[in-house]
Amino acid sequence: xxxxxxxxxxxxxxxxxxxxxxxxxxxxxxxxxxxxxxxxxxxxxxxxxxxxxxxxxxxxxxxxxxxxxxxxxxxxxxxxxxxxxxxxxxxxxxxxxxxxxxxxxxxxxxxxxxxxxxxxxxxxxxxxxxxxxxxxxxxxxxxxxxxxxxxxxxxxxxxxxxxxxxxxxxxxxxxxxxxxxxxxxxxxxxxxxxxxxxxxxxxxxxxxxxxxxxxxxxxxxxxxxxxxxxxxxxxxxxxxxxxxxxxxxxxxxxxxxxxxxxxxxxxxxxxxxxxxxxxxxxxxxxxxxxxxxxxxxxxxxxx
Ligand code: CP
Numbered sequence: 001x002x003x004x005x006x007x008x009x010x011x012x013x014x015x016x017x018x019x020x021x022x023x024x025x026x027x028x029x030x031x032x033x034x035x036x037x038x039x040x041x042x043x044x045x046x047x048x049x050x051x052x053x054x055x056x057x058x059x060x061x062x063x064x065x066x067x068x069x070x071x072x073x074x075x076x077x078x079x080x081x082x083x084x085x086x087x088x089x090x091x092x093x094x095x096x097x098x099x100x101x102x103x104x105x106x107x108x109x110x111x112x113x114x115x116x117x118x119x120x121x122x123x124x125x126x127x128x129x130x131x132x133x134x135x136x137x138x139x140x141x142x143x144x145x146x147x148x149x150x151x152x153x154x155x156x157x158x159x160x161x162x163x164x165x166x167x168x169x170x171x172x173x174x175x176x177x178x179x180x181x182x183x184x185x186x187x188x189x190x191x192x193x194x195x196x197x198x199x200x201x202x203x204x205x206x207x208x209x210x211x212x213x214x215x216x217x218x219x220x221x222x223x224x225x226x227x228x229x230x231x232x233x234x235x236x237x238x239x240x241x242x243x244x245x246x247x248x249x250x251x252x253x254x255x256x257x258x259x260x261x262x263x264x265x266x267x268x269x270x271x272x273x274x275x276x277x278x279x280x281x282x283x284x285x286x287x288x289x290x291x292x293x294x295x296x297x298x299x300x301x302x303x
């Protein structure tokens with residue numbers, strides 16, 4: 001029995017297999033419509049979500065399975081003080097696989113150590129969000145056709161952005177990927193991420209100036225400044241609009257730039273960009289469902 005807590009648990013061959021399965025689901029959805037007949041997915045969301053929870057649920061329904069769960073901690077026995085470990089043991093009696101989001105880093109790992117069914121990390125605090133990375137990878141794969149030789153700009157909250165941390169961990173395994181970290185000084189990429197890149201001789205630069213690096217980018221991954229990770233509201237208000245992508249700022253961008261965003265968007269991408277063919281973030285939402293379908297099949301060992 002296998003869980004997915006961190007994207008690094010997947011080998012490059014396994015990522016390739018997930019991408020190939022997702023491509024096949026897109027081409028032949030009817031082939032997969034009964035793959036999970038009789039199986040149940042439990043979505044245990046202790047933190048708000050629209051895309052991750054609903055795409056997991058849509059994924060399981062499209063595989064012929066069923067879904068149970070809760071969408072806030074207050075409606076579960078966590079509100080009465082039940083531990084994550086006991087919740088995982090309990091839900092193992094009702095479901096075949098768990099998708100868990102939790103504000104505490106490491107909570108899905110604790111769940112996986114206590115559950116008797118696979119647990120998928122659907123986002124833990126500011127730490128990791130491996131299934132968002134699967135959505136990001138399928139988007140890049142379908143837009144670019146390869147992962148090698150890309151210059152990837154990551155912009156916004158690089159300190160608390162769990163999607164950023166997981167995406168870097170996934171992309172750094174490919175050849176000649178260069179990272180450009182664009183953030184205010186207060187929200188810089190953590191040192192442990194930079195240290196791991198330095199050790200592996202992977203090129204990266206840091207800047208506060210998005211427009212200066214725009215012409216160099218193949219991928220621009222925008223992120224939201226996350227109010228829920230700040231202890232100080234004034235600091236959040238000061239930083240929240242550090243970067244707002246507008247059509248004017250794209251005038252120097254490559255014609256085949258791909259603009260990604262894990263969403264939700266607050267203010268960091270102008271809606272005027274939504275109709276630009278380089279905007280990929282709503283495709284990314286859809287691709288997330290296909291990759292979650294592929295992942296459920298892999299973890300449930302469905303042929
Ligand atoms: N990208 C993402 O995790 O979105 P939700 O918070 O809506 O699930």
